[in-house]
Amino acid sequence: MSTSTPEESRSSDDHRTPDALLHSAPAKFTPEDLVMAAGRDVTPANLDWARRKLETEGPAAMEKLLP
Numbered sequence: 860m861s862t863s864t865p866e867e868s869r870s871s872d873d874h875r876t877p878d879a880l881l882h883s884a885p886a887k888f889t890p891e892d893l894v895m896a897a898g899r900d901v902t903p904a905n906l907d908w909a910r911r912k913l914e915t916e917g918p919a920a921m922e923k924l925l926p
Contacts, residue, residue: 888913888921896924
């Protein structure tokens with residue numbers, strides 16, 4: 860078992876990937892995506908709620924629900 864720390868085992872030309880490049884979220888969320896992320900059933904009423912939320916808050920509506 861190695862006793863080196865991750866920093867010690869990293870080569871000098873190794874670079875860390877910026878956090879923003881690690882996320883693979885879609886550029887645009889659908890109302891169905893928002894309903895499901897909120898843990899709600901996909902019903903016409905919940906889809907209407909999600910449409911309104913996406914129109915007013917944009918992608919932030921989904922970001923508020925996901926960790």
